[in-house]
Amino acid sequence: MQICLLRKRFLLVTVILFNTLIVFSQHPVQTVRGNVVDQQSKKGIEHASVIIEGMTGGIVTDSNGAFIIYKVPVGRITIQVSHIGYEPLRLFNIVVESGKETLLNPELIEKLNVTQKEIVISGRREKLSNRQMATVSAVEFNAEDSRRYAGSRNDVARMASNFAGVNSVNDGRNDIIIRGNSPLGLLWRLEVVDIPNPNHYGSLGATGGPVSMLNNNVIGQSAFYTGAFPAQFGNATSGAFDLSLRKGNDNKREFTGQIGFNGLELGTEGPFSKKSKASYIVYYRYSIPGLLKSLGVDVGVGAAVPKYQDISFKIDLPTKKAGQFTLFGVGGKSSIEFKGDLKDTSNFYNDPYNNLYNSAKMGVAGIKHTYFFNNTTSYTLTLAATGSNVITKQDSLDAYSIPHKNYRENGSEWRYVINAAINKKFSASDRLTAGITVDQLHYKYSDSILDRDYGFVPFLTAKNNTQLLRGFVQWQHRFSGRLTLNTGAYAQHLTLNNKTAVEGRIGIRYRLNNAGAFSLAYGTHSQMQPLMIYFHETRSGDKFIQTNKNLGFTKSTHIVAGWEQTLKNAWKYKMEAYVQMLSNVPVESRLTDWSALNMGAGYGAGWEDSLVNKGKGHNYGIELTVEKPFSNGYYALATASVFNSKYKGSNGVQHNTVFNGNYVVNALAGKEWQIRDIHSIAVDIKLTAAGGKRFTPINESASVTAGRVIYYDERSFEEKTKAYFRLDLKLTYRMNNKGFMQEFFVDFQNVTNHKNIFNQWYDSRTGKVRTQNQLGFWPNFNYRIQF
Numbered sequence: 092m093q094i095c096l097l098r099k100r101f102l103l104v105t106v107i108l109f110n111t112l113i114v115f116s117q118h119p120v121q122t123v124r125g126n127v128v129d130q131q132s133k134k135g136i137e138h139a140s141v142i143i144e145g146m147t148g149g150i151v152t153d154s155n156g157a158f159i160i161y162k163v164p165v166g167r168i169t170i171q172v173s174h175i176g177y178e179p180l181r182l183f184n185i186v187v188e189s190g191k192e193t194l195l196n197p198e199l200i201e202k203l204n205v206t207q208k209e210i211v212i213s214g215r216r217e218k219l220s221n222r223q224m225a226t227v228s229a230v231e232f233n234a235e236d237s238r239r240y241a242g243s244r245n246d247v248a249r250m251a252s253n254f255a256g257v258n259s260v261n262d263g264r265n266d267i268i269i270r271g272n273s274p275l276g277l278l279w280r281l282e283v284v285d286i287p288n289p290n291h292y293g294s295l296g297a298t299g300g301p302v303s304m305l306n307n308n309v310i311g312q313s314a315f316y317t318g319a320f321p322a323q324f325g326n327a328t329s330g331a332f333d334l335s336l337r338k339g340n341d342n343k344r345e346f347t348g349q350i351g352f353n354g355l356e357l358g359t360e361g362p363f364s365k366k367s368k369a370s371y372i373v374y375y376r377y378s379i380p381g382l383l384k385s386l387g388v389d390v391g392v393g394a395a396v397p398k399y400q401d402i403s404f405k406i407d408l409p410t411k412k413a414g415q416f417t418l419f420g421v422g423g424k425s426s427i428e429f430k431g432d433l434k435d436t437s438n439f440y441n442d443p444y445n446n447l448y449n450s451a452k453m454g455v456a457g458i459k460h461t462y463f464f465n466n467t468t469s470y471t472l473t474l475a476a477t478g479s480n481v482i483t484k485q486d487s488l489d490a491y492s493i494p495h496k497n498y499r500e501n502g503s504e505w506r507y508v509i510n511a512a513i514n515k516k517f518s519a520s521d522r523l524t525a526g527i528t529v530d531q532l533h534y535k536y537s538d539s540i541l542d543r544d545y546g547f548v549p550f551l552t553a554k555n556n557t558q559l560l561r562g563f564v565q566w567q568h569r570f571s572g573r574l575t576l577n578t579g580a581y582a583q584h585l586t587l588n589n590k591t592a593v594e595g596r597i598g599i600r601y602r603l604n605n606a607g608a609f610s611l612a613y614g615t616h617s618q619m620q621p622l623m624i625y626f627h628e629t630r631s632g633d634k635f636i637q638t639n640k641n642l643g644f645t646k647s648t649h650i651v652a653g654w655e656q657t658l659k660n661a662w663k664y665k666m667e668a669y670v671q672m673l674s675n676v677p678v679e680s681r682l683t684d685w686s687a688l689n690m691g692a693g694y695g696a697g698w699e700d701s702l703v704n705k706g707k708g709h710n711y712g713i714e715l716t717v718e719k720p721f722s723n724g725y726y727a728l729a730t731a732s733v734f735n736s737k738y739k740g741s742n743g744v745q746h747n748t749v750f751n752g753n754y755v756v757n758a759l760a761g762k763e764w765q766i767r768d769i770h771s772i773a774v775d776i777k778l779t780a781a782g783g784k785r786f787t788p789i790n791e792s793a794s795v796t797a798g799r800v801i802y803y804d805e806r807s808f809e810e811k812t813k814a815y816f817r818l819d820l821k822l823t824y825r826m827n828n829k830g831f832m833q834e835f836f837v838d839f840q841n842v843t844n845h846k847n848i849f850n851q852w853y854d855s856r857t858g859k860v861r862t863q864n865q866l867g868f869w870p871n872f873n874y875r876i877q878f
Contacts, residue, residue: 118768119829120162121187124342125195127156127172131567132516134466136199139174165189165827166765167721172197184721186235188825189769190832190877191345194338196312201519203572224524224567224577226598226612227651227667228318228330230254234337237307239726240759241777242819242840244352244871246303247310247332248290253777255667255714255730256317258755260781260815262847262866265290266299266691268750269317269329270671271710271736274298275691276329276618276647282336282419283471284508285326285530286455287479291399291425293451294694295481295502296621304401304423304453306374308347308358311337318669319612319649322563322579322596323524328618328647328673336405336419339372347374351873354378354399373404378425399425414462422454431488444856446494448484453477457508467516478505487541490856496547500538504622507531522567530559534622540698549635550698553626557587559619565596573602577612583644585619590643592617606657613651617644620677620687629700638701639677645687645704646675665716673738676706682742684807689738689749708738708748725762731755740807747808752782752815773823783812789853789860800853812848817841831878837870844868 127139135156142149143163152158165187173179177199187193236250237243243250248267252259258268266274277298279286287293290300314333316324324331344361358374381398401423408416429447457475464470480503486494512526538551565579577598584591598612620642628635648671655665677687680701688708712734719727736751761775785808793801803809823836841847847865854861 119165119189119827121165121189121192122159122161122342123163123168123170123185123187123193123195124159125157125197127152127158127174127197127199129177129466129516130198130200131514131519131522132467133198133469133514134463136174136177139172139177139199141197142171144169144171163187163193165769165832166771170195170197172199174199177201188832188877189827189830191347192340192342194340203519203569224321224323224522224565224579225314225316226319226321226575226577226600227610227653228256228612228669229314229316229320231312231314233312234307234310237310239721239761239775241761241775241821241838242779242817244838245307245873246353247305247307247313247334248299248303251315251332253728253730253757253759254315254317255665255716256669256712256732256734258732258750258752258781260752260755260779260784260847261849262817262841263849264299264301265303266297267330267332270669270712270732271734271748271750271752272329272671273688273691273748273750274329275621276327276645278324278327278331279334280324280331281334281421281455282417282457282459282475283473283510283512284455284457284475284477286421286477287453287504289421289453291401291423291451292397292427292449293453293479293481294483295479295504295623297691297694299691302353302378302397302399302425304421305334306353306356306358306376306401306403306421308349308356309336309372309374309403309405311335318671319596319598319614319651320616321577321598322565322581322594323526325561325563325581325583325594325616326559326618328616328645336403336421337372338407339370339405341368341370341407345877347875347877349873349875350379351875352871355382369406369408371404371406373402375402376400395427395429397425397427399423414460417459417461418457419459420454420456422452422456424450424452426450431492443854444488445497446484446486446488448482450482451480453479468513470511470513473508473510475508475510476505477508478503480504495541497541498539501536502538502551502623503533503535505533507533520569523564524566525564526562528559528561530561532557532559532622534626536623536626545630548630550628550700551623551626552628552635553623553637557585560584560586575600583617583619585644587625588641588643590619592644592646608655610653610655611651612649614649616647616649618647619644621690624677624687624702627698627700638680642677642702643675643704645673645677648672648674661722662717662719664718666714668713669711671710673708673710674706675704676708676738677702677704678706678741679703680741682740684740684742684744684746684804686738686740686748689808692749703741705741706739708736710734710736721761724764726760728757728759730757744805747785749785749808751785751808752811755779755781769827771823771825771827773821773825775821775823777819777821779815779817781815783814784848784850785809785811786851789851791853791858791860794853794855795858799855812851815847816843816845817847818843818845831876834875835873837872840869840871841866842868 127136137154139152141158150158168185170182248265256270289304291302293300316331339360341362347358349356354376356376360372363369377400384396403421406418455477459473461471483500485498487497510528515523533556535554536551539549542548561583563581568576579596582593594615596614600610602608629638651669653667657663686706714732717729733754736748758778763773787802787807790801819840821838825834849863849865
């Protein structure tokens with residue numbers, strides 16, 4: 092009797108386990124939805140055909156261009172989109188996961204009256220020759236790209252360092268150095284709004300930092316430009332990030348949990364109601380060390396606990412007749428405190444002879460209205476506010492480690508933005524985009540420093556507002572399916588000192604029969620100085636006067652020529668050569684080697700006063716990209732850049748810029764294996780080799796005599812550290828169960844533990860030159876779940 096009962100129980104358990112295995116071994120499916128739109132007008136296309144290769148049947152879009160395909164097996168798929176009046180489109184490498192519906196927005200190009208070849212978008216990054224009227228030096232990316240590459244830390248800026256022309260050899264920050272330019276020449280734009288430094292622990296006027304506030308889980312299809320960018324983008328001399336936040340799922344509620352280097356993260360998205368197409372998406376993140384410290388857990392870093400948090404959101408509110416309203420925002424704050432410790436000289440964030448406290452806040456919020464007057468004409472009106480605040484306290488330590496006030500910073504910048512743009516598609520051949528932007532700039536600075544002769548004195552004290560007025564027009568004409576002309580103009584005016592700049596842009600692209608294309612672009616670009624630079628003060632007797640207030644815009648001229656070729660085996664290569672001439676660069680009025688082109692190499696935007704626009708510089712180089720987009724389970728990407736970057740200070744002597752590393756090479760590859768339908772394993776590898784960091788040699792004997800560091804200024808940035816080398820290896824495991832997806836990766840960064848030099852500094856108390864190294868071997872982990 093007892094044996095029979097045990098047999099029944101064993102049989103019951105076996106049946107339950109067997110059914111469980113069947114459930115978890117079944118290939119999970121997901122829904123693929125989206126809207127097919129005209130690439131030029133952005134209007135939905137009715138009766139477009141959408142087919143997933145390998146699946147029977149297809150779907151036709153409705154009157155708004157919307158489509159929905161159910162029961163799509165998870166994994167990577169290829170989609171064909173076609174319409175009788177448009178060029179066909181194939182989308183490769185679309186990731187379908189069980190925990191989240193796949194949302195797509197394919198854009199089709201209307202046919203001209205000639206026979207044209209099929210356009211193929213390989214992977215999810217493509218040339219932007221049409222979307223933003225860019226002719227050269229532009230790539231598109233999304234969240235999947237920022238997750239894929241080893242060493243990227245889910246950071247779009249670190250991801251961009253893999254692209255040709257970008258040099259980032261600072262493991263502690265994500266500054267973007269484009270073609271030898273200062274990182275300060277970069278424009279960050281979010282939902283058509285120019286935003287402040289979007290990084291935790293970032294300084295006013297800078298563009299980089301240790302940890303990004305931009306959550307890659309909410310990043311939509313975005314773009315990165317490295318030269319001769321179109322007229323939509325201004326007030327920048329090196330490049331631009333054009334970021335968008337993706338739309339939340341308007342069909343079902345979905346949730347994400349994540350923990351890793353960037354913190355503990357929770358996100359949700361979905362419709363407001365089943366009857367409405369209005370949707371929301373919101374993600375919040377908090378630093379892991381800060382969270383553990385708040386719970387009383389010792390994280391082993393003493394007082395230097397990085398505390399930061401950020402939030403990102405987007406709300407889409409479509410209407411039947413009044414167009415679409417969108418609310419969006421990103422914000423974050425951070426703080427950290429370092430205690431001076433001579434034993435900790437290897438930490439490149441720490442100063443052994445000073446205590447340092449830093450806190451930073453940044454936020455942007457806006458509302459956007461998009462309205463179609465008809466199928467070919469639309470407008471967008473955006474109202475937004477941005478702001479940032481940085482507080483820094485530095486105390487020097489005496490021989491007894493007693494702190495003494497040395498430096499104080501409390502700076503705030505905020506702006507109110509009105510942007511209006513109109514987009515008109517005249518025909519399949521012609522498209523016009525034009526817009527104006529009014530920025531009301533507010534500022535409040537209260538900075539002071541210890542002076543050897545005068546004691547603790549202010550050097551930056553200002554509170555007021557000014558305006559930056561901007562406008563652009565961009566026209567695209569397609570002579571044929573092969574030949575496209577992009578041309579435009581941009582202008583800006585700063586009311587602070589009534590400085591004005593008018594710029595022209597032009598580019599031409601010719602596509603050959605054999606899947607090759609030649610491009611040539613020219614553009615003039617101007618940029619105002621970091622706002623606080625205008626208000627730096629110079630002592631004149633017992634008074635302080637602002638000597639930088641009349642500074643004009645830094646000017647830059649770009650000429651870029653490119654050639655690209657797509658091969659039959661899915662490999663493609665691209666080569667670009669460029670020349671960039673810089674003028675009107677701020678330099679000191681007295682004869683020195685100092686130039687604003689070298690700002691941005693460290694924290695802050697410089698303290699120099701008595702500046703004039705008499706400096707010059709130039710950059711030139713050649714870049715090669717060889718890429719095999721993700722297909723058949725693997726991808727490969729190799730970029731090589733050889734460049735030269737020079738400048739002249741007010742003394743007229745030519746030197747290397749601090750960013751002139753001369754070369755950078757990246758080699759990336761990845762392979763993914765699918766195991767029993769629901770499991771996948773991926774291996775990604777990245778190798779970077781680059782020229783060493785430029786530095787000005789220290790005059791040790793003079794430094795010993797003076798009791799402080801003295802440089803050989805006549806040899807500015809003459810020397811370089813040894814070459815930079817880093818090898819990263821990333822292992823990823825993903826499991827697609829029914830209704831949820833789990834992913835875990837570990838990213839082994841600098842697996843060879845190569846000693847890359849961060850900097851060399853003079854220790855005035857020992858009379859020695861010390862060396863600080865960058866990040867050694869460091870494993871970074873991340874776990875993500877979606878359901």
